[in-house]
Amino acid sequence: MSLPTTETIDCDILIIGGGMSGCGAAFESKYWSGDLKVVMVEKAVIERSGATGEGLSAINCYMGQRNGWNTPEDFVHYVVNDMMGLAREDLVYDVGRHVDNSVHLLEEWGLPIWKKDNGEYDSPLISQHFPIKLCSFKTANRFESIGPETSADFF
Amino acid sequence: MPTYVDPNACTACQGEHQGPLCVYICPNDLMVLNQDQNKGFNQEPEMCSECYACVKLCPEEAIHVRGYADFVPMGAEVQPHRTEDGLRWDVRFRDGRTFEFTYPSRTRPAGSVVPYEGFTEDRQSDLKNQSLAGDAVWLGIAKLPTPNK
Numbered sequence: 319m320s321l322p323t324t325e326t327i328d329c330d331i332l333i334i335g336g337g338m339s340g341c342g343a344a345f346e347s348k349y350w351s352g353d354l355k356v357v358m359v360e361k362a363v364i365e366r367s368g369a370t371g372e373g374l375s376a377i378n379c380y381m382g383q384r385n386g387w388n389t390p391e392d393f394v395h396y397v398v399n400d401m402m403g404l405a406r407e408d409l410v411y412d413v414g415r416h417v418d419n420s421v422h423l424l425e426e427w428g429l430p431i432w433k434k435d436n437g438e439y440d441s442p443l444i445s446q447h448f449p450i451k452l453c454s455f456k457t458a459n460r461f462e463s464i465g466p467e468t469s470a471d472f473f
Numbered sequence: 474m475p476t477y478v479d480p481n482a483c484t485a486c487q488g489e490h491q492g493p494l495c496v497y498i499c500p501n502d503l504m505v506l507n508q509d510q511n512k513g514f515n516q517e518p519e520m521c522s523e524c525y526a527c528v529k530l531c532p533e534e535a536i537h538v539r540g541y542a543d544f545v546p547m548g549a550e551v552q553p554h555r556t557e558d559g560l561r562w563d564v565r566f567r568d569g570r571t572f573e574f575t576y577p578s579r580t581r582p583a584g585s586v587v588p589y590e591g592f593t594e595d596r597q598s599d600l601k602n603q604s605l606a607g608d609a610v611w612l613g614i615a616k617l618p619t620p621n622k
Contacts, residue, residue: 349589349606352596366500366526384613391621408620415618422611427586428579 329357336360337368342420377431381418385438390414474539475521476504476528478513482535485511495527495536529553529560540564558582 331351333343336358344358360367381388393414398405425431432440478495485506488494493513495504504527505516513536515521528536540551548567553560559577566572593609604617 345588346606349592349594350596350600362500362502363498366498366524383618390618411620416605416608416612418614419605419608419612422613423607426611428581430577430580 327357328355330354331356333358335368336364340368377421377424379413379417380421380439381414382439383415383418388414474537475518475523476515477537478504478515479535479537480510480512482533483512484533484535485513486532494530494532498526498530500524500526525553529555 331347331354333340333347333356337360340358340360344356347354348356379393381390381393383389390411394405394407394410397410398407434440476495483493486493488497490497493504493506495513496506498504501520501522503515503517503521504513506512507514523538523541525538528538534552534554537550537552540549545551545564546566550565552563554563556575558579559575561573561575564572564574589606591610592607594604594606603619608617
């Protein structure tokens with residue numbers, strides 16, 4: 319087995335880790351920094367980087383502010399309860415007020431999201447911050463086309 | 474069941490990174506090449522999270538993993554095939570019947586996204602305020618909320 323070679327790269331902004339957060343930081347910093355050189359390093363393979371890469375098939379946080387579903391205050395209340403009081407409320411608030419931007423952009427860039435007939439994102443219990451559904455969720459229901467007696471056999 | 478490489482089907486493919494594609498893509502570095510037999514294999518099956526990365530990438534479709542219980546029943550074999558905009562899954566139930574379904578993984582062609590297209594934040598003056606890139610267009614509400622206290 320050969321030893322890895324060392325390469326030196328100069329940069330203005332260094333982002334360590336290429337998961338969801340790292341990619342978001344790279345996207346954001348490149349927008350504001352203009353000509354500065356942004357470098358993101360990742361220990362593994364960029365196509366499958368981060369824990370998110372292992373196929374979560376759901377977006378676990380969406381406020382739906384444009385539909386009036388939740389406010390950032392609702393989100394802070396939920397997270398602080400969930401963490402039994404141990405949460406930085408200012409950071410949680412910041413995630414809550416910006417997260418819809420990310421979700422809408424992901425959809426614009428081509429992420430298929432399951433929707434209701436009225437065009438709203440489909441989510442079983444949106445007021446409790448349950449995941450919105452990506453298309454893969456629906457595949458389970460498609461087995462109904464084989465027939466109910468068959469489904470009973472298999473499951 | 475963790476990944477199992479069918480040795481008859483594995484060709485020890487050489488990807489762009491000078492090694493088999495399963496070795497390249499495995500997020501946990503479990504897939505390795507057996508140098509003596511020139512076949513890929515899972516060196517630590519207990520650590521496999523069955524994420525399907527190698528299964529979907531294998532050009533010979535030589536890697537097998539069980540289907541997840543939330544979309545196929547126990548004993549079914551599944552084989553995903555990559556298509557241009559998604560995955561087609563072939564399912565073979567334990568009584569021999571087969572089923573096929575497709576779901577999209579993207580709604581627009583790869584490479585068609587123009588970075589920061591339509592963003593209205595000014596790189597100089599808006600750097601000092603609390604908006605993130607794209608908030609004005611993509612947040613979906615007129616004004617960024619600010620804390621009350």
